[in-house]
Amino acid sequence: AQTVTQSQPEMSVQEAETVTLSCTYDTSENNYYLFWYKQPPSRQMILVIRQEAYKQQNATENRFSVNFQKAAKSFSLKISDSQLGDTAMYFCAYILTGGGNKLTFGTGTQLKVEL
Amino acid sequence: GAVVSQHPSRVICKSGTSVKIECRSLDFQATTMFWYRQFPKQSLMLMATSNEGSKATYEQGVEKDKFLINHASLTLSTLTVTSAHPEDSSFYICSASAGHIQYFGAGTRLSVL
DSSP states (O other), X not given: OOEEEOOOSEEEEETTOOEEEOOEEEOSOXXXXXXEEEEOTTOOOEEEEEXXXXXXXXXXXXXXXXXXXXXXXXXXXXXXXXXGGGOEEEEEEEEETTTTTOEEEXXXXXXXXXX | OOOEEEEOSEEEEOTTOOEEEEEEESSSOOSEEEEEEEOTTSOEEEEEEEETTSOOEEOTTOOTTXXXXXXXXXXXXXXXXXXXXXXXXXXXXXXXXXXXXXXXXXOEEEEEO
């Protein structure tokens, strides 16, 4: 079965600090895309960052970056200079290439950014 | 770009009535749309995959006669909860695919009295 594991149900970080959210996944396929989505209190799902599995270079989007370790099937998200607006539930997910674009989600990590 | 509109954002209805939720891709065409259900503090649960011009594909355990999905155009999919009961109360979210990325609507909170 395809699974995504987020081992940290809740995390907190001080404003302006850096935090890393972990994610591991399990698939026997070789071609896929990985994503981090955030869901703030408004409950709107927002794409944070994506990574193509065939690319070795880690994706970066402003303060957000990933550490993609394909062999270890690990895809962690690093948030630098944390801001109060980063408070949200963060979901790790992937899509198999040729899998009908169906997302497999993790259980989520609730991140709270504190003053 | 890649905006998905979902309407209504909140609906309260009486038990036994039907409720329709619309999902529109505003600035792109989506051959595939998805419908999810989310319980409090949980992840999204895929209910069905909706392809334009064809019947939706439902996930195991989802009653297709209760959750009717129509995808009549490349920019519109609808979910109708038929004969709603209190146990159908939940947060429903749609998404639309642009390539390998899913863009999400803002969700609909359904409360069945």
